Amino acid sequence: MTSSAREVPSSTEGSDADTRFLEDFRSMSAFGATPSGGVDRQAATEPDIAQRRWLAELLEEKGMRVVYDRIGNQFGLVERVPGAPYVVVGSHMDSQPTAGRFDGAYGVLAAAHAVDRAARSDEAEGASPEYNLAVVNWFNEEGSRFAPSMMGSAVYTGKLPLETALAVRDRAGVSVGEALAPTGFLGETDGPEAAFCAEIHIEQGRVLERSGTTIGLVEACWAARKYRVVVNGEQAHSGATVMEDRRDALLGASLLVVAARELADRFPGVLHTAVGSMDVYPNSPVVVASKVELLLDLRADDEEVLAEADRILREQVIRVEETAKVSVDLHLSHAWGIDPYQPEGVSLARSGAERLGLSHQRIRTVAGHDSVNMKGHVPTVMLFVPSVEGISHNEGEYTEDGDMLAGLAMLTEVVRRLGAGELPSTGVYDPAAQG
Amino acid sequence: MTSSAREVPSSTEGSDADTRFLEDFRSMSAFGATPSGGVDRQAATEPDIAQRRWLAELLEEKGMRVVYDRIGNQFGLVERVPGAPYVVVGSHMDSQPTAGRFDGAYGVLAAAHAVDRAARSDEAEGASPEYNLAVVNWFNEEGSRFAPSMMGSAVYTGKLPLETALAVRDRAGVSVGEALAPTGFLGETDGPEAAFCAEIHIEQGRVLERSGTTIGLVEACWAARKYRVVVNGEQAHSGATVMEDRRDALLGASLLVVAARELADRFPGVLHTAVGSMDVYPNSPVVVASKVELLLDLRADDEEVLAEADRILREQVIRVEETAKVSVDLHLSHAWGIDPYQPEGVSLARSGAERLGLSHQRIRTVAGHDSVNMKGHVPTVMLFVPSVEGISHNEGEYTEDGDMLAGLAMLTEVVRRLGAGELPSTGVYDPAAQG
Numbered sequence A, B: 001m002t003s004s005a006r007e008v009p010s011s012t013e014g015s016d017a018d019t020r021f022l023e024d025f026r027s028m029s030a031f032g033a034t035p036s037g038g039v040d041r042q043a044a045t046e047p048d049i050a051q052r053r054w055l056a057e058l059l060e061e062k063g064m065r066v067v068y069d070r071i072g073n074q075f076g077l078v079e080r081v082p083g084a085p086y087v088v089v090g091s092h093m094d095s096q097p098t099a100g101r102f103d104g105a106y107g108v109l110a111a112a113h114a115v116d117r118a119a120r121s122d123e124a125e126g127a128s129p130e131y132n133l134a135v136v137n138w139f140n141e142e143g144s145r146f147a148p149s150m151m152g153s154a155v156y157t158g159k160l161p162l163e164t165a166l167a168v169r170d171r172a173g174v175s176v177g178e179a180l181a182p183t184g185f186l187g188e189t190d191g192p193e194a195a196f197c198a199e200i201h202i203e204q205g206r207v208l209e210r211s212g213t214t215i216g217l218v219e220a221c222w223a224a225r226k227y228r229v230v231v232n233g234e235q236a237h238s239g240a241t242v243m244e245d246r247r248d249a250l251l252g253a254s255l256l257v258v259a260a261r262e263l264a265d266r267f268p269g270v271l272h273t274a275v276g277s278m279d280v281y282p283n284s285p286v287v288v289a290s291k292v293e294l295l296l297d298l299r300a301d302d303e304e305v306l307a308e309a310d311r312i313l314r315e316q317v318i319r320v321e322e323t324a325k326v327s328v329d330l331h332l333s334h335a336w337g338i339d340p341y342q343p344e345g346v347s348l349a350r351s352g353a354e355r356l357g358l359s360h361q362r363i364r365t366v367a368g369h370d371s372v373n374m375k376g377h378v379p380t381v382m383l384f385v386p387s388v389e390g391i392s393h394n395e396g397e398y399t400e401d402g403d404m405l406a407g408l409a410m411l412t413e414v415v416r417r418l419g420a421g422e423l424p425s426t427g428v429y430d431p432a433a434q435g
Helices: A015-028 A046-061 A105-125 A151-156 A162-167 A176-183 A207-211 A249-266 A303-324 A343-356 A370-374 A401-419 B015-028 B046-061 B105-125 B151-156 B162-167 B176-183 B207-211 B249-266 B303-324 B343-356 B370-374 B401-419
Strands: A065-068 A074-078 A086-091 A132-137 A194-202 A215-221 A223-232 A271-281 A291-300 A327-336 A360-365 A380-385 B065-068 B074-078 B086-092 B132-138 B194-202 B215-221 B223-232 B271-281 B291-300 B327-336 B360-365 B380-385
Touching (some): A015 A046, A046 A132, A074 A105, A105 A132, A105 A194, A105 A401, A151 A162, A151 A370, A162 A176, A194 A370, A194 A401, A207 A360, A215 A343, A249 A271, A249 A303, A249 B249, A249 B271, A271 A303, A271 B249, A271 B271, A291 A303, A343 A360, A343 A380, A360 A380, A370 A380, B015 B046, B015 B105, B046 B065, B046 B105, B046 B132, B074 B105, B086 B105, B105 B132, B105 B194, B132 B401, B151 B162, B162 B176, B194 B401, B207 B360, B223 B249, B249 B271, B249 B291, B249 B303, B271 B303, B291 B303, B343 B360, B343 B380, B343 B401, B360 B380, B370 B380
Parallel strands (some): A086 A194, A215 A360, B086 B132, B086 B194, B194 B380, B215 B360
Antiparallel strands (some): A074 A132, A223 A291, B065 B074, B074 B132, B223 B291, B271 B291
């Protein structure tokens, strides 16, 4: 549980610029602030809307042009090469309910400062960059109010139809389109054309902290299968109905939660499983539940393990149907393999870290990120900074100032290199030709 | 599953009066009607309020004076003996979400007709009754919107402080007091003084149907212990957090649901257990739940079994705390023993059934009823009519017209006898002196 004795890096850029970043970070963390030091900024709620207005001002102050696409992704554009596509850099500012201040928001603010720094140094040095630069604040990465998660980047990359996303409703029945319409964040274009993408994020794990490393060079994400599960039983009086007549949807759902955990315990360290969300109908003290809907995830560091876990899960579903006398519908809502980030991007980032003298290591991400969507679209660089004790999706989430500033310097370096054309762009990029 | 070949009784009163009852029953069932033939009339929602207005008119048309007490119990008074206390006869018209048409509502409408019939025959016969008569529609028996259940009768009998009940909030944050204030159903008195109570209800089980009996003479209720359970874990990222670091409140809650079912299976037929309601926080797809609240019931036909089940439950709670790394708080919210209904009331009802030529048997109730509160307050008679297939808290709940009419005749007989003073009243009633 103890943190390593790693020395947190000191600033690598002028202290004024770093001080401004930390001041901005504190201002930003006031939106949706909770009494316990966290934030609650679910997508398109008041604090998320207010924070996006604040970010628009900040980007405009830095001379960027602020635009929105049709799903409400927020971009700050630096156009320096007429007609050229963009290095799109950012993350998301929406949060889980009672979440930490760093998840996503750090990556957007770091992008705003990194793009500004990179553009200004390129200009000061008289460089001839090949690409334009864009900050992005992706809409609804968290998915807690509107499922699925990573919605804005999924629409941007064509993985999710725009109409489907706009029609998604929250538990109160409000659709994404209805929530966004009055905010002014629904644009009339598909957003800037990307040539590359970069994202920095807190690790949300303990790998960097344990090894005493400042920068994680993300080489791949864990494979995942995400299910929406509907358990169908029958309403009955929860007192009077004899036990053997009951078709209890909540019993069926509970057996699935337990089965999911036991599945993870069969593949220690390689498989993570979770049920975080469960809705019970009619959810009354004296009624046997007729319907329970839950979201069940399997994530694995090994695609064969994931396939085997999936097979066992389906066996367990049959056992649960028999035990609780219910029927279970499994709807696969997301699935992805262990797709690597482009190795050339990892090499570019490693070379940048070496130039800056920052300790670094290759790492995999278990959590999904907008960059997971983007890496299937354009070459993408994903960076991590350490999370204290790996705590995340929790108000106690924490990253040291020094690590945030090191990450900012690192992201600036990556943005400059991508902007300069150090990587082949999508158009000419041919992984097969790279050997 | 097949119904017995029992012949459903034909009417025992004039067919016009019975036709009016069945017409009223159909009118009543339109309030909050659902497409599948059930009703949704949770306490103090629009359909419940509209139905109460309809009932007030019906009672006034029958010449009764309609009054409300401080918790919104609705009474229709027939005052024929100045200053005398009342035989209070009724049930509840609120329902579970997507419930059946008979649960509670049948008992209130039967009370309205029975009190009217009894008062008119007494008057026609020139009888000299000793007690006044009152119809009652208890507020919030179901407890689905505002917990606990049986709220109105609990306040009336002094088991629940008025202020506590008025302050209870639904999931949207609306209190009982706030929901009732604009309805005009909050009175300024404690309601009429009761000398006796009678209630008729559908059985919600299969005992009468299986034995081919028309009237159940309820002699006792099953013992029960009801817990509000809070499972405390810690928010974490449901993907990134390693499994052994998780303190998953939803896993803990699910283990408890399974443990409760296994407990019932250890005492077949004698113990019923249930978890019908579960609220998960933050209930997000990618967050390990930090808190789950659920309601867990144990009901037994044997107090020793209940005590043993309770002991095992507490052992299971410790096991769950260790397995899921959570803490579990058990709050006992209700408990009652196998308290008999007053045996003299059962005898009075049996004698009434015999006079009417209705088949009858002694029975116990597993479900709670307002009469369970009332029997600790005044001598109380509880009657059942058959439920087809025992289906209840379900839109498919059904009782035959003939059984409803037989029950109405039976209730009328009981009301007349109680009104005539056939039982010793509370004031002079001394069970010890009865031997």
